[in-house]
Amino acid sequence: MAHSLKPFYLPPLPCSGNEVRGAELLKELQASDLDDLSSANALLQKLNTRLRYRLIYLASTTSTQDVARDLAERGAPEGTVVVAELMTAGRGRRGRRWHAGPGGLWLTIVLRPPPAHFQLLSLLPALAVVRALERSLGIKAEVKWPNDVLIGGRKLCGILAEATFTGDRGYLLLGLGVNVNNELPPELGSRAVSLREVLGRRVPRLPLLIAILLEFDSLYSSLLRGEAEDVLAELRRRMSTLGRRVRAVMPDGVVEGLAVGLARDGSLLLKLSDGSLLPLRVGDVIHLR
Secondary structure, three states: OOOOOOOOOOOOOOOOOHHHHHHHHHHHHHOOOOOOHHHHHHHHOOOOOOOOOEEEEEOOEOOHHHHHHHHHHOOOOOOEEEEEOOEOOOEOHHHOEOOEOOOOEEEEEEEOOOHHHHHHHOOHHHHHHHHHHHHHHOOOOEEEOOOEEEEOOEEEEEEEEEEEEEOOEEEEEEEEEEOOOOOOOHHHOOOEOOHHHHHOOOOOHHHHHHHHHHHHHHHHHHHHOOOHHHHHHHHHHHEOOOOOEEEEEEOOEEEEEEEEEEOOOOOEEEEOOOOOEEEEOOOEEEEOO
């Protein structure tokens, strides 16, 4: 079946030679089955990304997060990506079940960053998805703190960040779930959305997967170059949570306040009723208005 996309977008990459490699990639994409995720690894090898992506494709698994953790424990390098057609035991934050049937994008990226970057890094996948949607599909989306992607107030993508560190050694797992062509459970109809519903047609997943990974590589490279303020500035522009009253559900309780900013580490700054500022590092937020 033929699919239509806007011209495929490649973000600026930090290494030389990518103009030629990008042109080669475009030609191969045009000749590819644009929904065949198993071909993504061969295509990614043609680019000089900072993250040397190595993609492991699975037809089915319990959870890409669990597979990635096993690989990381056995020494898998930074840039290892596990992608699956479906997950039978997908999960989101706080152990919630994540419905991950055929037709979506379900993946986990393995990173080995300095521990100090963990908080801000957990926000980057959502920003990468927002960039990729806008630049390759012309879709306007927003980030909801900490790392959901919303379209029209409905959830398109969720991120699960899990870290294991001992001293300055360890790994960070970033799990992404993007509703593309998959069926959503009826009970989520008012709260979740798929790209197929937004565009009224099936969306080829291979170019979208590559676009997300390239955008993430660009953002990660910026962070490691010491350009965190630039990343934070873009997050602030694209975050729908800022300027709203929110209810924050934290491990040790619930608070309400006005979301007034992002701290340098990516924490959400809440202005409470007594005028004090509370930096929220973990938890879920509910937009009240």
